[in-house]
Amino acid sequence: MTNHHSIIGKPTKQLQPVVSIYIDLQNAKSIKHLGSLLLEFAKFQGSLIDAKVYYNSLCADQVSAKDQLQSLRFKCIDVPCPLKNSADNQLMVDCLDDIYSNRPPDTVILVSGDGDFVNLVRNLKDRGKKVIGFAEPGSLKQKLKEIVGSDFHFLDELPSLVAPKTPQQIENVQCHITCNEAIEYMIAAIKTASKKDKRTLFSCIDSVMRNLFPKYQGVTSVCQHQGKTFSRFSELVDAAVKDGKIRCQDQQLFVIEADRLSA
Incomplete structure (x- = not known):
């Protein structure tokens, strides 16, 4: 069953770039401890309108991480399928649907190191979208890092990325x-x-x-x-x-x- 909890709060300035977050929880479980920092980072990039987490409720560790992120008002989308890459595929479909929606994001923050997302990032960039990538060091595919380019970060960099500026x-x-x-x-x-x-x-x-x-x-x-x-x-x-x-x-x-x- 899909849980949807809106992250949209007060109206934001329309002149800001529109930002959406997509998290592949299976590939980035440490995000459960960094969710608030990721939201703060996203708001530095522009007007955050959506933050989606894709998880499989058949996996107990993902459910635990999902609960923490849901408490921060992420939209938690359950893909309870035993087939490999089911959650990844749902994330890609939803992201592309959002790109063609009435209010598409200008910036996509993708939290995953999975090489399955290489084509998605390529498609987004071909459409003029900015892509910022986050991943755990041990689960990163080099091709994904290369195509994201200079806007790629490891998740453990988040504290320094949102640290107060001098x-x-x-x-x-x-x-x-x-x-x-x-x-x-x-x-x-x-x-x-x-x-x-x-x-x-x-x-x-x-x-x-x-x-x-x-x-x-x-x-x-x-x-x-x-x-x-x-x-x-x-x-x-x-x-x-x-x-x-x-x-x-x-x-x-x-x-x-x-x-x-x-x-």
Whole structure:
């Protein structure tokens, strides 16, 4: 039987990226001690609208972990099937259904180290979604870590990821850059990814920009006019396209200057 306990509380600002959590409990049992920290981390990423835990009630250890997470108002979804990967399959189906819903998440937090989720992560990124991965060190498949990329973390990193920031760190995060600066960062990131023969998908370029330019802390650090910031990476892309410096095709980004040189 499926238990649904809403995690949605007070209305949140619509300008924030929408975030959803999906937990494969069989593969990440230690999350039962870290559930509150994961929720706190998710809220740092934007507006948390959903947090789902997939478990098998035929397994006593999973039921115990589920009870702890349910007390934190996670949605606990029981998949009581003896067949291997049944819970994984249900998680993937639900995640893709959510992507095509009326309010799809911009950011997906996947808690599992199972290699079965490689294609799911690839599909999410192909659709311009940001994927953040968490796993236990002993249950992580390298292919999953590679496809998630720099947004992968081990679960035991959660305490440090949500630790209170120093005044200097807060000042750095709040430091805004101009739209023109962000577009120049984007151009450099596209060129860097292209030289390494990597796909220039929205999520990949956003990640490269974060790695190359510490001042860039995501689109919410980019000023538009009168102090307003972008709420989605696609909005920054639209600005770059309108400026005539970037071309967008099939969710991939190209530098127009480079197009002309190769013509």
